[in-house]
Amino acid sequence: MKSKTNIKLPLTEVEKANLRKHKIKIAKVLDFAADELEVLLNVTPERAKEIYALAEFQTVPSVGIKFAEDLVFLGYYSLNELKQKDGAKLTDEFEQKKGYWIDPCVEDQFRLIVNFANTNDTSKTWWDFTEERKKFRAENGYPKNRPQKAWFEALGYKLKDNKDSH
Structure with a gap:
């Protein structure tokens, strides 16, 4: 997956701390599968899937966090869907x-x-x-x-x- 450096994610303080603990930058979240994010961030499978989706949608030119959240609101979690x-x-x-x-x-x-x-x-x-x-x-x-x-x-x-x- 192509890295985009300006990805924004609505992470909790604990999720941010877990990223730092594992030396993972937000721009590199897509280097991991959702099930790996679940373990690394110590989150539910649903939350890991949401975080991955929000990051993936923002790889599309001119798509930011708000529209990525709109897609998740509709129940979409991948570009493939x-x-x-x-x-x-x-x-x-x-x-x-x-x-x-x-x-x-x-x-x-x-x-x-x-x-x-x-x-x-x-x-x-x-x-x-x-x-x-x-x-x-x-x-x-x-x-x-x-x-x-x-x-x-x-x-x-x-x-x-x-x-x-x-």
Whole structure:
């Protein structure tokens, strides 16, 4: 697995101490299998799987910890599980599970992660999928059962008026 030096992981103080004890840098977490991380970090199998997934998802260009956490929230723990998925359907599933509609750029990230899982193409970033998403949504729209509340309302954000966004 390709190392990425700017991987962020929401580790507990004990987990960080265990990494230090074994002289393992966060960027090298993917050098170990989840079952090895379980032993090294003294965590449950589920937690080791989550840590591994969060690190693996961040190997995709322009994917950070927040989106990696979104993928785990949906129940995905490896890039392999995202092969043959559909970015638009993942978006719809995510919105249903969250209970609010999300920023359209997040759909671009879902499209990116599926593309990467299938191709390992490191030349693309999420914004390379913006036009594809816009075209798809113009032709197909969103599901009838799409949540009515927007992410910024649900999360209490105040947005400035930007007529040209998305």
